[in-house]
Amino acid sequence: MQRIENLMKAKAIELLENGTVNRVLGWTAGDFYYDNTPAIFNSKEEIEKSFVYNSFCGANLSKYLVKERKNEGKILVFLKPCDTYSFNQLVKEHRVNKDNIYIVGIECQGHLSIEAIKAKGIDGVVGLEENGEEVTVKSIYGDKTVVRGEVMLEKCLSCKSKKHVAYDELIIVNEMPEADSMKRFSKVAELEAMTADERFAFWKSELSKCIRCNACRNVCPACTCTKCVFDNPESGVDAKANADKFEEKLFHIIRSFHVTGRCTDCGECSRVCPQNIPLHLINRKYIKDINEFYGEYQAGADTESKAPLTAFTTSDIEPGSNLKEGK
Amino acid sequence: MQEINKEYQPLIVAFCCNWCSYAGADLAGSSRLSYPANVKIIRVPCSCRVNPMFILKAFQRGADGVIMCGCHPGDCHYTTGNYYARRRMTLLFDMLDYLGIEKERTRVEWVSAAEGVKFSNVMNEFAAKICELGENKRLEDLRCKE
């Protein structure tokens, strides 16, 4: 990892100095070792001082480009394989200007979840040492070695692709593990097999945890409207219900439907949810349905193909015809 | 088996396309065919006008069942509107079902301006189904109830 970070820093400095770009979008250290945050760097000094890349850089930088579009000059952005899908989707929707962006695709071995690490009884994390399948977590209480697969973010465990679909150049040192994109749907299929009552109970217990912080909406690279229905008091869904019922489901149906056919399954929504609600299970249901009803479709795989909801065939299935009646 | 409450009057919202189903409803009326009075029709210029949000909003405001009626596929007055609507509703209904909301509460029917009988049959059938299911508890929203 250290090696990749160094290569990235060198690349950023090179492109800044030769004038290809005038700023860099990357990650900087947060208050703790594990909460790296997206940041803009304007100079060599800033890069040297605070640029970081380690296995706690799960954040997808694509969305930050939307705001950067308004600024002059070309920007360098570092994108992991899955982030490039979000990037393509933004290009497709004319939310970013490709000509003003220089993409360096970077290697990704899967990023880590601090929650999963804490669940292993490790606190006070101050560093990582990575060795293939093994990760040694350094903490103020000593070191502990864990299996990488057990402490990865959900989105990385069910990675859809290790292929960069948009880039100007790549920084890849070690081979990346193969991704199995079909694995993503197993939990959705499990839910589908339940009865309606069971599903309702499952979602009620999950979604009523929602505190309506709107983090899932804010982080989503597919959610880029400047005026959002959830900010409109007229909508009736603008804030948390003042009742301990289950009103938040409406927010979730609306949010997820809005990104149907556009959600690349980047997993950012689930990653940022402070309540650990498995939002990916909602998005993936739509993706699975689209694949089954209208043919395989991966949002962001390219910048030209028609989105499933802006296309049709005369023989599409009828609404509800595939569903079972009863509870 | 849930007991059918004779007193219970469900609220049903029907989004009807101006060019077909709405005219179908008219025909049902002028042919003296009856359909339940608790079916509230909302006229839309084309089934494609029905934003999934409308359906949710209807439920949120207390509807017990929502039905969308449009021209038969291929007959949309704007050529393809109902094809798009069909995809949207398929995905939305699937999601509602996935969240455990009774599948029978949502429905799409294609009813032409000449199908007054179909219109009345569909509405009677749908209303009976909703009566059987009872109040919509799973999608209610206290924020919007008076």
Ligand code: SF4
């Ligand atoms: S809905 Fe979630 S997984 Fe889909 S694009 Fe948005 S943040 Fe990514």
Ligand code: SF4
């Ligand atoms: S991030 Fe989680 S808690 Fe916050 S609004 Fe989204 S689902 Fe609710």
Ligand code: FES
């Ligand atoms: S005009 Fe009737 S569905 Fe489009």
